[in-house]
Amino acid sequence: MSTIQDTAHRSGATALGGRGIHAVPTMPILSLEGLRKTYRDPMTLKPFTAVDEVTLELERGEIFGLLGPNGAGKTTTIKLLLGLARPTAGRVLLEGREPREPASRSKLGYLPENPCFYDHLTPLEYLDLTGALFGIAPAIRRRRASDLLERLGLGAHARKALRKFSKGMTQRVGLAQALMNEPRLLILDEPMSGLDPVGRSEVKALLREQRAAGVTVLMSSHVLAETEPICNRVGIMKQGRLVEVGTVSTLLQSGVREWEVAVEGMSDAVAAPFRAGGHDVERIGSRSVVRVRNGDSLQDVLRQMLQAGIHVHSVEPRRETLEEHFVRVLDGRTVARGGRS
Amino acid sequence: MRGVVAIAQNTVREVIRQRMVLVLALFGVGLVAASQVLSPLALGEGRKVVTDFGLAGSSLLATLLVVVLGSSLLHKELERRTIYAVMAKPIRRSEFLLGKFCGLWITAAALIAGMFAIVLGVVTVSYGETPWLVLGAMALTVLELGVITAIVVFFSSFTTPALTAFFAAATIVAGNFADDLLYFGSQGAAPWVARATEAVYWMLPHLTVFNARGAVVHGIAVAPERLAFAAAYGLLYLMALLIVAGAIFERREFR
Amino acid sequence: MRGWGGMVVAVVLAAALIALSGMVDRADRARRGAAAREELLYYPSGVWVRQATLGYETAAADLAWLRGIQYYGEHRLSDQRYDMIGHVMNIVTDLDPRFTQPYVFGAFVMSQELGQPQRGLELMEKGMRANPEDWKLAFETGFLHYVGTHDHAAAARYFARASALPGHPEYAERFAAFAAQRAGDRDMAILLWKRVEATGNKYMQEVARRELRRLGDGAEG
Ligand SMILES: Nc1ncnc2c1ncn2[C@@H]1O[C@H](COP(=O)(O)OP(=O)(O)OP(=O)(O)O)[C@@H](O)[C@H]1O
Ligand SMILES: [Mg+2]
DSSP states (O other), X not given: OOOHHHHHHHOSHHHHTTOOSSOOTTSOSEEEEEEXXXXXXXXXXXXXXXXXXXXXXEOTTOEEEEEOOTTSSHHHHHHHHXXXXXXXXXXXXETTBOTTSGXXXXXEEEEOSSOXXXXXXXXXXXXXXXXXXXXXXXXXXXXXXXXXXXXXXXXXXXXXXXXXXXXXXXXXXXXXXXXXXXXXXEEEESTTTTOOHHHHHHHXXXXXXXXXXTOEEEEXXXXXXXXXXXXXXXXXXXXXXXXXXXXXXXXXXXXXXXXXXEEXXXXXXXXXXXXXXXXXXXXXXXXXXXXXXXXXXXXXXXXXXXXXXXXXXXXXEEOOOHHHHHHHHHHTTTOOTTXXX | OHHHHHHHHHHHHHHHHTSHHHHHHHHHHHHHHHHHXXXXXGTTOHHHHHHHHHHHHHHHHHHHXXXXXXXXXXXXXXXXXXXXXXXXXXXXXHHHHHHHHHHHHHHHHHXXXXXXXXXXXXXXXXXXXXXXTHHHHHHHHHHHHHHHHXXXXXXXXXXXXXXXXXXXXXXXXXXXXXXXXXXXXHTTOOHHHHHHHHHHHHHSOOGGGGOOHHHHTTTOOOOHHHHHHHHHHHHHHHHHHHHHHHHHHHHOOOO | OXXXXXXXXXXXHHHHHHHHHHHHHHHHHHHHHHHXXXXXXXOTHHHHHHHHTTTOHXXXXXXXXXXXXXXXXXXXXXXXXXXXXXXXXXXXXXXXTXXXXXXXHHHHHHHHTSSOHHHHHHHHHHHHHXXXXXXXXXXXXXXXXXXXXXXXXXXXXXXXXXXXXXXXOHHHHHHHHXXXXXTTOHHHHHHHHHHHHHHSOHHHHHHXXXXXXXXXXXXXX
């Protein structure tokens, strides 16, 4: 969880790039306080809490990944912070403003989940409409629209009706419209979905570029491999609750380390005591891999191996991947105490 | 306000690109053509028949356009979630609604103007005289369409397209019967019925205010004070509806 | 619409709307009163038929008019019975009281084809009540009195009334003078029928030619 000092330390004039009028360093770009959203079934009136007591503060210039399984409440959280849905409890502040105020959205870019734009327009016309809604002068928005379409690889399709766009192409239009107003805060609901591998790496490059320009990004995803390399911090949601928040490295440090000891020519008889000691032994051809769970027993295992004259090929520490961590957290084996609750 | 203009422009574009207008325009031309066929059968009253049919047809078609397209205009945005990206821009929901209203009204007015131009042209060519007086009826029809558009937007701010079309049609029918309602209510019904019908009578749009078709075909001009009165009544009525619709829409949950 | 300014504007708008609604209400009540009186004079259906057209009453009147003419044309070729023509023209003129041709045509048919000039004159009376300033309706009423009921004094009265109304042609005055002087004259009847032959619709022209032949003046027409 971020702290005030933390935020103050990271933000400031450089992160804002001099763009901001509200460049008060202590004002978080986005803060959620005890946010809750309860839906009621219109027939049975049974309440269902989609977002539960979410508290979070974004730091300027970071890329924050909101992770969680399907139905965790990521999209609902995003709708709440845009004012598209109203919270049952708690509040949202966008640079100190309520999301209901239109001005709070003037420096915000938003990519909806599975976006859908007006069928009857071309991307150029849609971006022009977007620019008009932001109050951008016609000449500027025309130039920006064609630049963005070029940038997102849609230059050749600028005058084709959006009706004829594929999913990935629509996703790119969605990114373009989110960038039309040169936002200070980008909110992207599953930006990678529907994109081909080239598209994904392009988007990653784009996001890094935006971060370098001082833009703060909040993105939701469940494709962790895509998220891990670009996010400064991630938050993991589970059943509406934000169960863990932190940088990728701190989250993973708390995970159990493991060593993989690869050896050459180890017979089953020699392997038996290791198995008995609770280590996994896996045989691949003439090679065997022994997974050792903690540092203390590693010393013992290695000593035994050397005494038995086994040729140790390599010893590798294996960190938990974000994906494994994610699955472990969601299994509920280690519901983090520090993160929330 | 710039948001309202942008949404209105987009709505006009949407309606025009939906070919609906083309179909309607063809229908309008066809109607005038049909009345041309009928005019020799009218025993010398062809000019009146063509003018009547032209005016009635254009007003009917424009009303149809507003009710049919208008009732799904908002719902389609919610259903396809195109509204999400738009509402994340610095624009109020009530401004969005106002933009939709303006766009639809402008389209309907343009359609009316086009169809009246066709009527004027056909009558001029066929009978050698231009019935300029119908322009008074046209102005009133445009005002009426404003009220009808506001009715459609009002209902669509809280209900489904089917119900919107139904309620709007019912309101239009009842609006033409407004004065009879009072009469029915006064014919020995229970006092609470009388009071209820009286309340409905006051709330309904009195659409007869906007109907000068019967006068202009007989060469009676629409008096400027009648036009001014209808404009004041129509604009106030539609503003009242839009304010209520905006308040409802601001509070509505998007799915 | 925030704060007091918005509040004041809203209150002013609401008050203005209420005031205008009151004016609409007064106009409606006046119209309803007049319609109710008219209803008692005639039959109760008329006004309701008009409402049922939802503001398209003149176009509906045209349709009824076209249908009425078709009815007349069909029966003229077959059995020459036109019993429904009065009913149809009543509906047409209920829908569009300013549409004068149906009064004239309906009354003409009832008088000259059905031999019921009295019914024809009732339709003309209705037309003149709805259009008191219309010279043509007064003139045609005089005509029906002259050739239908042969009430030449009444004919002279209506010709005189027509020639006092705006827009009347010069011949209205001529006929008013003739009718006053030469009541019962066959020449007068011929002149009147010649006028129908010159100005009436094609069916009326045919009837006029028939009448002129009967009066022994067909050769010229
Ligand atoms: N309008 C709504 N009415 C009722 N329940 C809703 C509504 N919107 C969302 N929910 C429920 O809230 C929960 C969270 O949904 P949400 O869309 O936020 O999940 P998510 O984390 O975005 O999932 P995904 O990764 O699949 O996009 C789900 O159980 C969903 O059924
Ligand atoms: Mg989602």
